[in-house]
Amino acid sequence: MEDEILQPVNGQPEVVEKSDLQIDFVTRSTIKKLNVEQKCDLILDNIKNGRILVFEGGLDPISETKLLERTMMAIDHEKFMGIEICSPQSNSSRIQFRKKNDQKITIVAPSNFEMSVRTI
Structure with a gap:
């Protein structure tokens, strides 16, 4: 990983580590194969590694x-601060005619990731 040097703050340069953002898409068929504990294991293992998960069909x-x-139970204020969960809903009337979970997604991210999701 390459570091980026920013303009000095109070005479000292600020070093910001560049990191790659990884978003993993979990299909509906994968979710259906897992029991509740397996889903939690999958999510927590990936989130602790800094990944963002998008679940087709939601949780x-x-x-x-x-x-x-x-x-x-897993929160550790030095290593793991928690998660953010977002399930954006569509306001479109045409989606209301479809199966209830057909268009739903759930996004799960590390809590240090600021999530702003909007539907257009």
Whole structure:
């Protein structure tokens, strides 16, 4: 990894480490093969490695609840600060005629990642 030197602040240069952003897409068929514990393991292992996960079809409420419970138990203020979960909803009336979870996605990211998602 290459470091980028920014303009000096109070006479001292600030070094910012460049990092790659990795987003992994988890298909609906992959999610269906996993039980709740396996989903939580998959998510927490990837998030702890700095990845962002996008779940096709979203996560079911039971999996989200268990994930939040496991995350709270795993928080370590030096190594793991938690997760951010976002499930954007569409306001489009044509989507309302489709199957309930057909267009849903869930995004899970490390808590130090600022997530701003908007639907257009």
